[in-house]
Amino acid sequence: MSWNPNDNDPWGRKNSPPDLDDAIKQLRKMFFSSNTGGGGSKGGGASFKFNFKFFTYLIMGLLVLYVFLGVRIVNEADRLIVLTLGKYNRVLGPGLQFHFPVIEEIYAEENVSKIRTFVLPTNMLTRDENIVDIELNVQYTISDLIKYSLNVEDPEITIRQATESALRHVVGENNMDNLLTSGAAAISSGILLRLEEYLDIYDAGISVQQVNIEQRQPPSEVIDSFRDVVAAREDKERLRNEAEKYALSIVPQARGEAQRQLQDAEAYKQKVIAVAEGEADRFKALLVEYDKAPEVTRERLYIDALEDVLSSSTKVMIDVEGGNNLLYLPLDQLIKKQEEDDE
Incomplete structure (x- = not known):
């Protein structure tokens, strides 16, 4: 059995949940009042009663909601296109930005630095x-x-x-x-x-x-056939490159060899000219001596000629005057024996 038969709390208030009907009645009282008799309406119905405090709160709430809907935070790389009544107005940059909802529309939002x-x-x-x-x-x-x-x-x-x-x-x-x-x-x-x-x-x-x-x-x-064509083209390029490489190596060598032969020919030319000039000078000197003593000079020339011929010969055949025999001198054997004796 409950200690409080009237279902009241210790302060004397009812300990029961609020009644929905009572809440509706309180809300009606904020806007309407009952007029019965007197100068009121004939039927004694409900009439509108303006509550300034409630209306003020309502307007402030709507205003806060409007401002909240118009605030936008734009990232560093983003830009926003704003249209006013369907016509271009401005571009919103990075940071905290505001636009007027309903009147203004965020038409596009793009990252302008993105690739x-x-x-x-x-x-x-x-x-x-x-x-x-x-x-x-x-x-x-x-x-x-x-x-x-x-x-x-x-x-x-x-x-x-x-x-x-x-x-x-x-x-x-x-x-x-x-x-x-x-x-x-x-x-x-x-x-x-x-x-x-x-x-x-x-x-x-x-x-x-x-x-x-x-x-x-x-x-x-046709990709297989084309790959064969590409391979053949690559082989052609490779062989061409090898040929150019060989040409680059052989041409300088041939040019060097040609230059060397030209230099050798020039040296041989100078040598022949020098020898010919020397022989001509020697002949002129002999001519002077020959004019002075023809017989002596002729004998000397004959002896020098024999010396040149015999110095390069290893065998000498001598015709004996007044006889049919030839005298043979094996100079090569004599020279070889002399070299052995010297050793």
Whole structure:
């Protein structure tokens, strides 16, 4: 049995949950009052009663909510496009920013320092009417957020279509061999320049940073044959390089040998001229002596001639005057024996 049969707390208040009907009645009293009889309405119904305090709180709450909805914190790399009644108004930079909700709209929010990348796989027709599979990697940034957000409906689709158009134009001006071998870098540069021209025409506010051809190969049906062609071309280049290397090594050697022979010939020429001049001078000197004593000079010349001839001969045959026998002198044996005796 309860100690308080009236269900009151120690302070005399009811110890029961609040009644919903009572709460509704209290709320009605804030706005309406009951007029019965007198100068009131004839039916004695409820009339509106203005509560200034409640209205003030309501207005302040709505105002705080409005301000709260208009406050934005913008990151360092982000920018916000604000439209006022559908018309461009301003760009919000980094930091704590405010706009007027309902009247102003945050149309776009973009990271202007981010490098965006997309890959475009496609197949193209070259100038020599060959089909080649290409995978293109494009990197770009936002150069003008206003143009990027307002001038084109979908910037990503726009740059993809412009890239495909530039790729088709540049690849169509080159042969397949040039695209698949050493001309890929020049083709990438050409695509970059033409893509920038297209984006300038569109006034899209996009700056292309880099264009790379990631993959380039003929269709899978003919790739094996093309690899054989590439291998043959590489062998041709290798043999050509080896030939040029050999030429670079042998030509200087041949030039050096030719120069040496020219120098030897010049030295031999000078030698022959010097010997001839010496012989001529000697002959002139002998002529002077011959004029003075012809017989003596003639005998001396004869003896010198025999000395020159016999000095280089190892065998001598001597004809004995008044006889039929020849005298044989084995000079080589005599010289050899003399050398043995000397040892």
